[in-house]
Amino acid sequence: MAASGFPPPGTRAEVEEGAAFTPRFGADGLVTALAVDAVTGEILMLAHMNRDALARTIETGEAWYWSRSRGELWHKGATSGQIQTVVEMRVDCDQDALLLRVRVGGDGGCCHTGRRSCFYRTVAADPGTGAVRLVPADPPRPSTHP
């Protein structure tokens, strides 16, 4: 599929109930993409794709993103080995968000900090003072739910 091959969104009914994949790229040219471990169900990372990254993901079956910090296409795992093989891709009701169920290569990790998931901290509010701080999140539990 050419990078320009995604048709523009149609009517609301078409977008929400139709069979046409018409991803709604934002003003910045990006859609949000969530990666979930297809084996454990663990939520791994939230990133973004432009048209080219999305087209490459569909063509290759591996996750490509647009790195906003580096301003470049990003083949996830190309240097780390943490390739994300796409088992399933879903789109949400208004087609501006993607959900990827992936099998992770290499050491099975995802986050550049070395953790498996980027969501490794819980936002904890003190019931008394209301003060908020971050604490380590519980490790994921075994699951049968991809």
Add this chain to the structure above:
Amino acid sequence: MAASGFPPPGTRAEVEEGAAFTPRFGADGLVTALAVDAVTGEILMLAHMNRDALARTIETGEAWYWSRSRGELWHKGATSGQIQTVVEMRVDCDQDALLLRVRVGGDGGCCHTGRRSCFYRTVAADPGTGAVRLVPADPPRPSTHP
């Protein structure tokens, strides 16, 4: 917590490894927020929060978002009854995305189309032609993984 009460991000090490909650709002004033069913593990929706919505979510323990389409604060479930009670909130490595594990009130649904989840369609590519279309996603399986 006042809506202006979130301190600005510090150094990269502070953002990634510190205990201070310093959400990184984008140029549009928003952070991305993902809601997951705390009981079933089902991924429900992806939405956005501005400072005020995030502050109200922390204060009330119920999910508030910023509706980009309506341009207003959105107390999820206020009209539908599908209130999202926050069981846990996590933040990602660079603190520009939130993960909310929620218990859903009302009929347990989330999507305005009437489905439980907004991610009700799979992006399916024809292996021969490469043509892409949307097909109904498999229903979620029972899970022990919140």
